[in-house]
Amino acid sequence: MGSPEPLTILIAAYNEEASLPLLHPRLSAVLDGLDLPARMLYVDDGSRDTTWQVLCGLAQTDPRVALLRLSRNFGKEAALTAGLDRVTTGAAMILDADGQDPPELIPAFVAHWREGYDDVHGTRLEREGEGWLKRASAHAFYRVIGHLSRTPIPRDTGDFRLLSRRALDGLAQLRERGRFMKGLFAWVGYRQLTVPYHRQPRVAGRSKFGFWKLWNFALDGITSFSTAPLRVATYLGLATALAAFVFGVFILARTVLWGDPVRGYPSLAVLIVFLGGVQLIALGVIGEYLGRLYLEVKERPLYLVDDWRPPSADARSQG
Ligand code: UDP
Numbered sequence: 001m002g003s004p005e006p007l008t009i010l011i012a013a014y015n016e017e018a019s020l021p022l023l024h025p026r027l028s029a030v031l032d033g034l035d036l037p038a039r040m041l042y043v044d045d046g047s048r049d050t051t052w053q054v055l056c057g058l059a060q061t062d063p064r065v066a067l068l069r070l071s072r073n074f075g076k077e078a079a080l081t082a083g084l085d086r087v088t089t090g091a092a093m094i095l096d097a098d099g100q101d102p103p104e105l106i107p108a109f110v111a112h113w114r115e116g117y118d119d120v121h122g123t124r125l126e127r128e129g130e131g132w133l134k135r136a137s138a139h140a141f142y143r144v145i146g147h148l149s150r151t152p153i154p155r156d157t158g159d160f161r162l163l164s165r166r167a168l169d170g171l172a173q174l175r176e177r178g179r180f181m182k183g184l185f186a187w188v189g190y191r192q193l194t195v196p197y198h199r200q201p202r203v204a205g206r207s208k209f210g211f212w213k214l215w216n217f218a219l220d221g222i223t224s225f226s227t228a229p230l231r232v233a234t235y236l237g238l239a240t241a242l243a244a245f246v247f248g249v250f251i252l253a254r255t256v257l258w259g260d261p262v263r264g265y266p267s268l269a270v271l272i273v274f275l276g277g278v279q280l281i282a283l284g285v286i287g288e289y290l291g292r293l294y295l296e297v298k299e300r301p302l303y304l305v306d307d308w309r310p311p312s313a314d315a316r317s318q319g
């Protein structure tokens with residue numbers, strides 16, 4: 001083999017002015033110890049604080065730093081896509097800006113990559129500094145999507161991972177707008193390896209994912225990797241129709257055999273409301289898919305770039 005393939009550390013940052021100055025020195029020290037050419041690519045996902053200024057400061061002192069700034073906040077999935085699109089040679093490793101994914105583990109990931117793995121991903125053993133609600137809902141989510149998705153999506157696994165060149169090339173072909181990255185990584189396949197690690201609390205700042213955002217994210221994930229909810233309506237419909245038939249036979253028999261003084265208003269009301277509810281749910285499920293279909297057919301770009309600064313260390317990679 002000739003010179004080793006380069007590695008790019010990709011970090012999406014949204015309002016991370018407090019965490020980046022703490023993360024960068026740790027990351028830098030780890031990269032110094034690697035026996036391969038390493039770069040950092042920070043993506044500023046339309047931050048409203050001084051994140052961009054902080055990043056420009058880092059790029060000035062460290063020639064290995066590349067910067068990409070999006071035209072507004074597009075969300076973590078789009079920010080990661082924008083970053084991965086700029087990694088045109090070698091492998092990429094994704095890290096959170098808040099230090100929850102310890103950079104000290106990078107050498108272990110690199111070692112597995114050299115063994116020939118294409119997707120080395122960190123699986124959380126526990127989540128420190130996160131409330132019980134987030135932990136419980138994350139736990140439930142991974143189990144639900146595990147059952148529904150035909151693409152096996154590894155449990156308790158986030159974006160913390162190293163992707164080989166061919167995994168990146170595969171991923172680059174998936175241009176869908178509803179981007180559930182954990183699913184897309186899994187869809188690509190190739191040789192995958194799980195590395196358990198202890199997820200640490202945030203070094204500074206606050207989490208960008210509140211409960212509502214996570215709920216919507218979960219819906220995105222489930223709808224983009226499974227059509228099972230659409231089928232639920234079918235089975236629910238079949239079950240109600242069957243129940244209605246049995247009930248109808250019962251009413252008929254009762255009327256014929258014993259005669260029927262006019263009664264049954266409560267049961268009628270319950271039935272109407274129940275069926276109305278079932279129909280609305282089914283419509284809502286169809287709507288979830290239809291809305292996403294609408295977003296896909298518009299074929300808007302996944303993100304827009306405001307500023308791109310390649311690392312000063314390699315003046316070659318213009319673009
Ligand atoms: N992030 C981003 N764009 C967003 C929201 C978050 O790039 O719109 C980044 C954020 O800066 C961090 C990572 O995504 O590097 C994970 O975010 P966070 O730590 O808030 O999520 P949590 O760890 O709480 O799930």
Ligand code: MG
Pocket residue numbers: 096098100202207
């Ligand atoms: Mg975090």
